[in-house]
Amino acid sequence: GENVEQHPSTLSVQEGDSAVIKCTYSDSASNYFPWYKQELGKGPQLIIDIRSNVGEKKDQRIAVTLNKTAKHFSLHITETQPEDSAVYFCAASGWGGSNYKLTFGKGTLLTVNP
Amino acid sequence: DVKVTQSSRYLVKRTGEKVFLECVQDMDHENMFWYRQDPGLGLRLIYFSYDVKMKEKGDIPEGYSVSREKKERFSLILESASTNQTSMYLCASSLTNEQYFGPGTRLTVT
Numbered sequence: 001g002e003n004v005e006q007h008p009s010t011l012s013v014q015e016g017d018s019a020v021i022k023c024t025y026s027d028s029a030s031n032y033f034p035w036y037k038q039e040l041g042k043g044p045q046l047i048i049d050i051r052s053n054v055g056e057k058k059d060q061r062i063a064v065t066l067n068k069t070a071k072h073f074s075l076h077i078t079e080t081q082p083e084d085s086a087v088y089f090c091a092a093s094g095w096g097g098s099n100y101k102l103t104f105g106k107g108t109l110l111t112v113n114p
Numbered sequence: 115d116v117k118v119t120q121s122s123r124y125l126v127k128r129t130g131e132k133v134f135l136e137c138v139q140d141m142d143h144e145n146m147f148w149y150r151q152d153p154g155l156g157l158r159l160i161y162f163s164y165d166v167k168m169k170e171k172g173d174i175p176e177g178y179s180v181s182r183e184k185k186e187r188f189s190l191i192l193e194s195a196s197t198n199q200t201s202m203y204l205c206a207s208s209l210t211n212e213q214y215f216g217p218g219t220r221l222t223v224t
C-alpha cells in the first residue's frame with residue numbers, strides 16, 4: 001500500500017518568514033495530494049490540493065509543488081502569521097472510483113512566533 | 115457548507131464497556147471514514163464505508179466494528195473498550211477524494 005513520509009515533525013518560524021513542509025510518497029499510481037490544517041481542538045480542514053497533471057498550485061500565501069518523478073510534494077507558506085500556527089498533514093491517494101482512500105503523513109507542528 | 119458532526123467531544127469509559135461513537139453528515143456523501151489520531155502517528159484509518167451497509171477495513175480495524183444503516187450516519191463500535199483505545203477519533207465524509215472532517219471525539223478508557 002501507499003506510504004507517506006512527512007518532514008519536519010516540528011517547525012518554528014518568525015512571523016513574516018516562509019515555511020516549507022515536505023512529503024514523499026511510495027505508490028507511483030497516486031495522483032491526488034491534499035494538504036490539511038488542524039487547529040487546536042478542531043478536525044483537519046483541507047487548505048489546498050494538487051493533482052498529478054499539475055506541477056504547482058497557488059492560493060494567496062499558500063502554494064503546493066509536486067514532482068512526480070521524484071515522488072515528492074511540498075507545502076509553501078509565505079509571509080507567515082501567528083494564525084498559521086497549527087498541525088499540517090499531507091496525504092496521497094488515487095483519484096476517482098474506489099481510489100478515494102487517503103494515506104496521511106504523520107503531521108508537522110508549525111509554530112509562528114510573533 | 116459541509117457539516118460533519120460527532121455525537122460527543124469528550125467521552126470517558128471503563129475497560130470492557132461497549133462504546134458507540136456516532137457521526138452524521140449533511141451533504142449526501144457516499145463515502146464515510148473513521149480515523150484515530152495519536153501523537154506522532156498522524157491519522158490512521160480504522161474503517162470506511164462507500165455506501166449504505168457497505169464497509170471495508172482500513173489499516174487498524176482490530177478491536178473495532180462499524181455500522182452504516184443510513185447514508186448520513188456512520189457509527190464506530192468498540193465491542194470491549196481497552197486502555198490502548200484511548201485516543202482522538204475523527205470521522206470524515208467525501209463525495210470524491212476531498213474529505214471533510216468532524217471536530218473529533220476524545221475518548222479516554224480507564
